Amino acid sequence: MHHIRSMTLADLDEVVVIEQQSQYAPWSRTLFVDGFKPRYENWVCCDDDRVVGFAVVQYLLDEATLLNLAVALAHRRKGLGQAMLLHLTEHLPDAVTTVLLEVRASNQAARSLYEHFGFNEYATRKGYYPAPGGRWEDAILMQYARI
Numbered sequence: 699m700h701h702i703r704s705m706t707l708a709d710l711d712e713v714v715v716i717e718q719q720s721q722y723a724p725w726s727r728t729l730f731v732d733g734f735k736p737r738y739e740n741w742v743c744c745d746d747d748r749v750v751g752f753a754v755v756q757y758l759l760d761e762a763t764l765l766n767l768a769v770a771l772a773h774r775r776k777g778l779g780q781a782m783l784l785h786l787t788e789h790l791p792d793a794v795t796t797v798l799l800e801v802r803a804s805n806q807a808a809r810s811l812y813e814h815f816g817f818n819e820y821a822t823r824k825g826y827y828p829a830p831g832g833r834w835e836d837a838i839l840m841q842y843a844r845i
């Protein structure tokens with residue numbers, strides 16, 4: 699059975715492994731450490747004591763931005779990504795009305811997850827992400843309106 703709790707610095711070894719198996723251009727450990735400050739929230743999803751997923755969110759006035767989200771390869775398609783989105787939306791500060799994020803155009807798994815959850819696409823940022831072969835890939839901007 700999984701549970702979601704705040705990330706600690708002691709989780710970073712496991713978090714960085716998941717990040718490296720999840721992203722073409724993974725965040726460094728330093729970037730994760732940067733998220734341990736006011737206006738950020740970092741969560742891990744655990745299966746027993748093992749970290750199997752994480753989410754990083756930043757709050758600014760009435761907006762929350764989901765900066766990073768990943769689930770370990772062996773634990774995907776078990777509802778954990780959706781569970782972390784639910785946790786995020788259930789723990790928004792009162793002032794937040796909208797959750798924003800950016801996702802690679804080719805990332806069908808993540809786009810499906812977000813659409814399934816209730817995010818809408820509202821813009822495209824051309825050539826935003828580095829991609830294999832020296833190419834650049836569009837970012838799809840998505841938003842979720844708090845009810």
Ligand SMILES: CC(C)(COP(=O)(O)OP(=O)(O)OC[C@H]1O[C@@H](n2cnc3c(N)ncnc32)[C@H](O)[C@@H]1OP(=O)(O)O)[C@@H](O)C(=O)NCCC(=O)NCCS
Pocket residue numbers: 720721766767768769770773774775776777778779780781800801802805806807808810811812814
């Ligand atoms: C995107 C990601 C977080 C999804 O996590 P997950 O725990 O596997 O997702 P869930 O099991 O909660 O999926 C919920 C729904 O999302 C959609 N979905 C998730 N993965 C999908 C896939 N590979 N293909 C199609 N739809 C998918 C489905 O609608 C799914 O519901 P279903 O299983 O009942 O069909 C995971 O694939 C991942 O870590 N990817 C690499 C990192 C990444 O891309 N992060 C997002 C950056 S913006």
